[in-house]
Amino acid sequence: MIQKKKPEGVSVGREGQMNRTGIGASPKHGKQMVEAAVADVAAPQDGKKATTMRRFYLEESDAVGTMPPPTSVKGAAKTVKEALTGNKATVLIDKVAERLAFERTGTRLYEAILTKHEVLGSFDGGPSAEDLEHIRDEELEHFIMLKKTLEELGADPTVMTPSADLAGVEGMGLGQVLGDPRTTLAQGLHALMIAEVADKVGWEHLIALAQDLGQTQLVERFRKADKQEQEHVQRVSRWLSAYTSATARMV
Ligand SMILES: [Fe+2]
Numbered sequence: 658m659i660q661k662k663k664p665e666g667v668s669v670g671r672e673g674q675m676n677r678t679g680i681g682a683s684p685k686h687g688k689q690m691v692e693a694a695v696a697d698v699a700a701p702q703d704g705k706k707a708t709t710m711r712r713f714y715l716e717e718s719d720a721v722g723t724m725p726p727p728t729s730v731k732g733a734a735k736t737v738k739e740a741l742t743g744n745k746a747t748v749l750i751d752k753v754a755e756r757l758a759f760e761r762t763g764t765r766l767y768e769a770i771l772t773k774h775e776v777l778g779s780f781d782g783g784p785s786a787e788d789l790e791h792i793r794d795e796e797l798e799h800f801i802m803l804k805k806t807l808e809e810l811g812a813d814p815t816v817m818t819p820s821a822d823l824a825g826v827e828g829m830g831l832g833q834v835l836g837d838p839r840t841t842l843a844q845g846l847h848a849l850m851i852a853e854v855a856d857k858v859g860w861e862h863l864i865a866l867a868q869d870l871g872q873t874q875l876v877e878r879f880r881k882a883d884k885q886e887q888e889h890v891q892r893v894s895r896w897l898s899a900y901t902s903a904t905a906r907m908v
């Protein structure tokens with residue numbers, strides 16, 4: 658950490674640890690590193706071996722996940738305006754399952770940051786525990802709403818569809834940041850910012866799909882969640898900005 662003095666209420670993480678990542682920290686080893694790179698020992702400079710290996714795996718690998726057998730979406734008349742079949746049903750179920758996976762991750766990320774908040778405290782202009790609980794509860798509400806939607810569409814909400822699988826893997830890095838005991842509240846919020854921006858765009862795409870398929874009841878339902886996601890992005894962004902400004906003012 659670059660800070661020398663910790664202003665009241667600002668969480669700056671661990672202090673007094675020497676950063677040894679740059680090669681300037683050890684000129685002797687830095688020289689050896691450069692020599693190894695030039696000698697093509699550490700990694701081939703042209704990247705051909707890596708490309709060949711990637712090509713091999715791309716040609717040999719299966720897809721990420723599969724969809725369950727084609728579903729005829731009958732659903733509850735109130736929810737589904739017209740019955741969907743074939744690809745339309747498959748795509749809609751896959752994308753709803755994607756959001757379900759993402760909202761599950763979102764709920765867990767906020768659970769994790771609440772623990773950081775409890776142990777490390779907040780900072781000037783940062784979130785209160787109630788602020789974080791409020792968003793956590795909305796992510797959980799979205800998860801429950803999506804589960805209900807899948808059931809109404811005649812789908813199994815526990816199925817791991819290709820897009821749900823992808824969303825789960827993408828969220829793993831964010832989970833690692835939040836789960837790392839060394840990261841600060843602000844660093845956790847930074848990871849949440851990535852989640853919230855992706856979340857917002859994900860809802861926009863789902864609404865557009867439901868519109869294309871003429872599912873007006875679902876559009877209405879999804880728009881409510883999208884409005885809340887807009888607020889999540891704005892609030893997390895504001896907290897992060899307050900932290901950066903407070904850190905820059907430190908003397
Ligand atoms: Fe969300």
Ligand SMILES: [Fe+2]
Binds near residue numbers: 763885890
């Ligand atoms: Fe959110």
